[in-house]
Structures are given as structure tokens and as C-alpha cells.
Amino acid sequence: xxxxxxxxxxxxxxxxxxxxxxxxxxxxxxxxxxxxxxxxxxxxxxxxxxxxxxxxxxxxxxxxxxxxxxxxxxxxxxxxxxxxxxxxxxxxxxxxxxxxxxxxxxxxxxxxxxx
Numbered sequence: 001x002x003x004x005x006x007x008x009x010x011x012x013x014x015x016x017x018x019x020x021x022x023x024x025x026x027x028x029x030x031x032x033x034x035x036x037x038x039x040x041x042x043x044x045x046x047x048x049x050x051x052x053x054x055x056x057x058x059x060x061x062x063x064x065x066x067x068x069x070x071x072x073x074x075x076x077x078x079x080x081x082x083x084x085x086x087x088x089x090x091x092x093x094x095x096x097x098x099x100x101x102x103x104x105x106x107x108x109x110x111x112x113x114x115x
Contacts, residue, residue: 013079013086015072018050018061026059027097032089034060034075036067058092 011031016022018037026033035053037046053059060075079085098104 013076015076018046018053020049023049023053023096024098024101027093027095028099030090030094030097032059032079032086033093034062034072034079036062036064036072039064053093053096056092056095058089058096060089 014026014031014033016026016033016035018035019041023035033053035046035050037044037050039047047061047063050059050061054061060079062072062075079089
């Protein structure tokens with residue numbers, strides 16, 4: 001099973017870019033992750049997104065420029081080997097989830113269009 005952005009619902013961990021929609025799905029699914037922000041986006045926003053999660057111990061951040069032979073494999077193996085670290089990431093990334101996001105967006109639309 002996959003979510004709308006292709007995240008495997010039964011995965012142990014996810015390696016992904018750090019766009020807002022991807023991160024919101026990872027938070028809702030409580031997935032431990034290794035984030036590799038795209039360097040080709042405006043104002044380096046994917047790095048800022050990933051950094052916020054890393055600072056909260058909710059993700060591992062790897063800059064694309066830091067990828068060396070074996071470095072991603074090492075990060076994956078370390079995360080797979082540590083159930084405690086994955087559990088910590090799952091708990092911490094969950095704090096970024098907004099389960100009422102659709103309702104909040106709708107309320108903002110109604111408020112902004114009310115005259």
C-alpha cells in the first residue's frame with residue numbers, strides 16, 4: 001500500500017526529499033526518515049524543512065553535497081540497527097502532524113472569502 005505521494009505505508013523507514021507535502025505525510029504516518037533536501041528549490045526551503053525536523057530529533061538530514069560513496073548506506077544501516085532511534089523519530093515526527101489540517105484550511109478559506 002502506498003500513500004498519495006508514494007510512501008510505502010508498511011516501510012520501516014523512508015528516504016525522501018524534504019518538500020512540505022512529503023513531510024506532512026511522513027508526520028501523519030509517523031515514519032522515521034532520512035531527508036535529502038533538493039538543492040534546486042527556491043530559498044533552500046527543503047533544507048530549512050529538514051533542519052527543523054532534525055533539530056527536533058524527528059529525522060536525519062543529509063545534504064546532497066555530503067553524499068559520499070557508502071554514506072547513505074551507513075545512515076540507513078545505523079537507523080535500521082537502532083529500534084530505539086527509530087521509535088524516537090516516530091514519536092518526534094508525530095508532533096509535526098496536523099490531523100485537522102483540512103478543517104483548518106477550510107476555515108481559513110471561509111474566513112478569507114467572507115464579506
